[in-house]
Amino acid sequence: xxxxxxxxxxxxxxxxxxxxxxxRSSQGISNYLAWYQLKPGQVxxxxxxxxxxxxxxxxxxxxxxxxxxxFTLTISSLQPEDVATYYCQKYYSAPFTFGPGTxxxxx
Amino acid sequence: QVQxxxxxxxxxxxxxxxxxxxxxxxxxxxxYDINWVRQATGQGLEWMGWMNPNSxxxxxxxxxxxxxxxxxxxxxxxxxxxLSSLRSEDTAVYYCARSGGEWELDYWGQxxxxxxxx
Numbered sequence: 145x146x147x148x149x150x151x152x153x154x155x156x157x158x159x160x161x162x163x164x165x166x167x168r169s170s171q172g173i174s175n176y177l178a179w180y181q182l183k184p185g186q187v188x189x190x191x192x193x194x195x196x197x198x199x200x201x202x203x204x205x206x207x208x209x210x211x212x213x214x215f216t217l218t219i220s221s222l223q224p225e226d227v228a229t230y231y232c233q234k235y236y237s238a239p240f241t242f243g244p245g246t247x248x249x250x251x
Numbered sequence: 252q253v254q255x256x257x258x259x260x261x262x263x264x265x266x267x268x269x270x271x272x273x274x275x276x277x278x279x280x281x282x283y284d285i286n287w288v289r290q291a292t293g294q295g296l297e298w299m300g301w302m303n304p305n306s307x308x309x310x311x312x313x314x315x316x317x318x319x320x321x322x323x324x325x326x327x328x329x330x331x332x333x334l335s336s337l338r339s340e341d342t343a344v345y346y347c348a349r350s351g352g353e354w355e356l357d358y359w360g361q362x363x364x365x366x367x368x369x
Contacts, residue, residue: 193355235354
């Protein structure tokens with residue numbers, strides 16, 4: 145099975161900072177990658193799909209890039225409401241594995 | 252609007268089974284796959300498997316093979332996930348989620364807490 149890794153596992157940044165999270169797959173998955181935001185006590189929220197397509201209603205400060213094995217999620221200007229854990233997920237073929245997550249805090 | 256409404260919290264003893272339901276509305280139930288994902292306390296998201304509501308075809312993560320069964324009742328637009336031989340490590344919030352046009356999980360149920368305790 146294809147394995148998904150993320151880095152860093154956690155980060156702390158100031159409001160207004162640019163934040164970048166990396167996701168890597170053990171084999172090429174084209175652009176079949178999604179990013180989700182999970183806040184405590186809430187339901188996971190789809191942010192990005194097809195590696196770089198912004199889901200409707202998601203703020204434009206979120207963006208995604210990459211193809212093949214290396215992907216990034218960028219928050220261009222971190223806001224207090226962005227405190228959450230972010231997960232990548234591949235859906236190239238089953239199993240649709242999630243990455244281990246990146247916890248984002250605000251300093 | 253698209254909605255997935257799950258059944259309520261469950262408490263089960265080790266060795267028992269649990270069946271969680273997921274009722275879909277606001278779209279054609281048979282047109283989109285349903286996935287099941289769980290999150291144990293303090294852990295990450297874990298994909299369990301998918302089901303095609305039209306054909307009934309399923310695909311399960313290897314970890315759950317032999318213990319999980321995903322079914323549906325198209326007449327009431329409801330998907331089900333049954334997990335058997337429960338152990339304490341299965342204590343988690345279980346989510347159903349719809350696969351969108353490119354297989355991304357675009358709509359999620361509210362989650363069902365399953366607690367396994369003697």
